[in-house]
Amino acid sequence: METGILLESGTNELEILEFKVGSNYYGINVAKIKEILSYQEPTPIPNAHPCVEGIFMPREEIISIIDLAKNLNLAPSVDKSKDMYIVTNFNKLNIAFHVHGVVGIHRVSWADIIKPDDTVNSAGSGVATGIIKIDKRLIVILDFEKIVSDINPETGLRVSDIKQLEDRERNNSPIIMAEDSALLGKLIYDSLTKAGYTNVKRFKDGKAAWDQLCEYKKNGTIDENVHCVITDIEMPQMDGHRLTKLIKDDDDLKRVPVIIFSSLINDEMRRKGQMLGADEQLTKPEIGKLVGAVDRLIY
Missing domain, CATH: 3.40.50.2300 (Response regulator)
Incomplete structure (x- = not known):
């Protein structure tokens, strides 16, 4: 599944990809996504950060994989047949995030995204940048830059x-x-x-x-x-x-x-x-x- 969604500039809208980790729903700005691929067994890297699951090479480029379940302190996937890799590009980095399923894409306004208060993002330690309600589900938009920079501060x-x-x-x-x-x-x-x-x-x-x-x-x-x-x-x-x-x-x-x-x-x-x-x-x-x-x- 490749993304190719273009939005008119300056409309204050964005496309959110909704995905699951465990029983929870999360979101990522489509502008960060290069492509979405089916799960394949990664190649582990010795002495890597605990949240780095390994690497894979979908084409001619080696891409690191971050296990979002481990990063968010959630249970690992029981059945990997529905698992996906969300391959992203931001801060000039290509990184894949291992998730437990993709739900769909929603076009939303930034005005409808609620900024989490300090009880959620205490002292800047949280990884939620926004929350939006869609079809009675609360979708937490994650701060992927912070997730990556916490693993490797040199990317910040x-x-x-x-x-x-x-x-x-x-x-x-x-x-x-x-x-x-x-x-x-x-x-x-x-x-x-x-x-x-x-x-x-x-x-x-x-x-x-x-x-x-x-x-x-x-x-x-x-x-x-x-x-x-x-x-x-x-x-x-x-x-x-x-x-x-x-x-x-x-x-x-x-x-x-x-x-x-x-x-x-x-x-x-x-x-x-x-x-x-x-x-x-x-x-x-x-x-x-x-x-x-x-x-x-x-x-």
């Missing part, structure tokens, strides 16, 4: 890239950042601060950032309060593509540079961002390149 933000930028002059240019992950938001904020940007305002999703931009527009204070917008793509309430579209379609705001900083940047998503008018698009591990982009677009 390369904050070490900022070390060489710490002695730069301070810059008070106002930057708006929309990022729903509290942990990643803090890492990006801290990295920008270390690189000299001391006036960064953080917002939990695109809608909160857009509401603030509208307030600046209403007060006639855009130039004083925003010199650049940095946005993730995947966010509840309003995604980064919708936020970019709203900014670039607005006569008063369209001059504000927009940087899309997301794990989802691939050829297809890059084309969508270009169509919407994004000034720069970068994949999330490249925090050093993000600072370079801010430097170019603000000056």
Whole structure:
């Protein structure tokens, strides 16, 4: 089963693939998926992380397999005849996730996705980015980036890239950042601060950032309060593509540079961002390149 679902850019919608692990229902953004394959016995790797089940080679590329049941502390599959591999691509990595069955694909609005509260994602340790109700089922959308970075921290933000930028002059240019992950938001904020940007305002999703931009527009204070917008793509309430579209379609705001900083940047998503008018698009591990982009677009 290969995915080939294209959505119109900037509609604030996404496609969710619903799948099962044990008796629980989970979801993943279709934009992360390369293909879905039937389970095949993996080749184990000695001394690998306990959640890495092994590797397989569906074509000419070796792909690591993460056992989601083990990662989520659930019981293993009893009958593997219905098991599947969801082969993903994000953060420039190809990784397969072993699941116990695929239910189907749903087109939903980001506005309908509920952000889990701190009882679910305590201290940034949870792996749920959103919850949506479909046909009386609660589907938990998982944070696959966090699952992978917990296994191998080198796949997360390369904050070490900022070390060489710490002695730069301070810059008070106002930057708006929309990022729903509290942990990643803090890492990006801290990295920008270390690189000299001391006036960064953080917002939990695109809608909160857009509401603030509208307030600046209403007060006639855009130039004083925003010199650049940095946005993730995947966010509840309003995604980064919708936020970019709203900014670039607005006569008063369209001059504000927009940087899309997301794990989802691939050829297809890059084309969508270009169509919407994004000034720069970068994949999330490249925090050093993000600072370079801010430097170019603000000056």
